[in-house]
Amino acid sequence: MSDSAPSPSPRLAVVLLAGGQGTRAGLGLPKQLAVLGGKPVLRWSLDAFAAHPAVNGGVLVANGDVATAVNPLPAGWISVDPGTERQQSVGNALAALADWDDQALVLVHDAARPGVTNEVIDRLLGALRTAEAAIPTLPVPDTLVEQAHDEAGDVVDRRVLARVQTPQAFRLDVLRRAHAEAVEAAATDDAQLVRRLGIVVTAVPGDARLHKLTYAEDIAILGGLLGIGTMRTAVGMGYDVHRLVIDKPLWIGGIEIAYSHGLEGHSDADVALHALTDAILGALGDGDIGDHFPPSDPQWRGAASHRFLSFAADRVAARGGQIDHVDLTIIAEAPKIGPHRAAIRARIAEILAIPLERVSVKATTTERLGFTGRREGISAQAVATLQLPEN
Structure with missing residues (x-):
């Protein structure tokens, strides 16, 4: 032995x-x-x-x-x-x-x-x-x-x-x-x-x-x-509006647009990204932008709104989900959004880290009716479609 x-x-x-x-x-x-x-x-x-x-x-x-x-x-x-x-x-x-x-x-x-x-x-x-x-x-x-x-x-x-x-x-x-x-x-x-x-x-x-x-x-x-389980479709809607004021930078959809007026708000008042953020949070059933970034908190004064949208996208990832599609409509009499639509679409795809084809950006007017028609403000509405794992 x-x-x-x-x-x-x-x-x-x-x-x-x-x-x-x-x-x-x-x-x-x-x-x-x-x-x-x-x-x-x-x-x-x-x-x-x-x-x-x-x-x-x-x-x-x-x-x-x-x-x-x-x-x-x-x-x-x-x-x-x-x-x-x-x-x-x-x-x-x-x-x-x-x-x-x-x-x-x-x-x-x-x-x-x-x-x-x-x-x-x-x-x-x-x-x-x-x-x-x-x-x-x-x-x-x-x-x-x-x-x-x-x-x-x-x-x-x-x-x-x-x-x-x-x-x-x-x-x-x-x-x-x-x-x-x-x-x-x-x-x-x-x-x-x-x-x-x-x-x-x-x-x-x-x-x-x-x-x-x-x-x-x-x-x-x-x-x-891998036995992870099935996914379900979740849809959320977001809406936001901000007043136009003179001598402020105008941020819409994550890009700065040259114009005589900008949007008034606690952050940079990017009405498009705010609507998208709320749409994603809505699909998650996770409150709204004001819950996570309250205007009473001074740390968000003048904050770039892409931070809010990135936060919402991270919440989707943390849940094991993915963003299938976002659809944004910007409602403004002036300035004209059309010349900037492609840049806005690309910027949103970049912030959300999703393919460009999953991002839709449209613009319209209210035919000079209401506060947008009088050029007093700009509004935006958005729909987000997510895939989330079943609990």
Whole structure:
């Protein structure tokens, strides 16, 4: 009987790739920051890896804004900047792991796959007991055909095909060598680079919950796969009016418009953003702008109204919801809003961090009737449509 102690398990690092822009998702913000079940998509992966007992640390590859949005990072994690391509991003992470021993293990994961499970991690680590690289795969359930333009061609034998997922697992020395020898050779994942070394990559069963967020509709698919629950539509309406006074700057829809008069109010009196803020708060059932920013509070004197609208958008995100659409009507006899409509629309989309096509801005007059017709003031009304998780 041997008295020698068992060999300690090799250290395990995670490389979490979150450097892409994710523009195909059409969410108006990096897809890794899209809210899923009340927290950013990126946070799902961070939390899953941090909770696994075998993980000793990790490298988040993300630009500063993305990294800041998920601070603080788990213990033992650091962040590095991404490269222009995926391969460069992994290379930056490997450089950050320079003091890790070659015998360590590494998992490389795409942050757009939030459904990381302990079971998949354990299967990959089990494979690395005898293999040098392992990836999770799923069978292809659909019939596949070759396609040229809109014409379906020959059937492809799906029995020899598989869908590749992440995380992908490697011995650290193998991944280092694969990247060092890649030179100009591009690859869509690290397993391809390892195979070019002549190393066998073992396939283990993947998980449908590792579905990749690519398009906006994938948020709903992931919600179902991860058991987050169904969403409901909520609609809110907002209305605001302010008096026109001489020698004040005129702010409407987040932009300053050159005019002889401005709007009177405790803040900058941006009637359009006030109406939008109330519409979003109304859809949330969360009071109105005066509840959160009372005019009796001196800290809001002269405040820029984009702060109020950003606050309302943050309340939506905190509830695990998203803004589907906002529709704004500005009612003014003068100045003419038409020449500024495109700029107002773009500014609102920027403040709310949603695609431009989800923002509607219209302008009208009251045919010289009432206080707006007499050029005494400007009013605005807005409707906001949200998607919120069911309680």
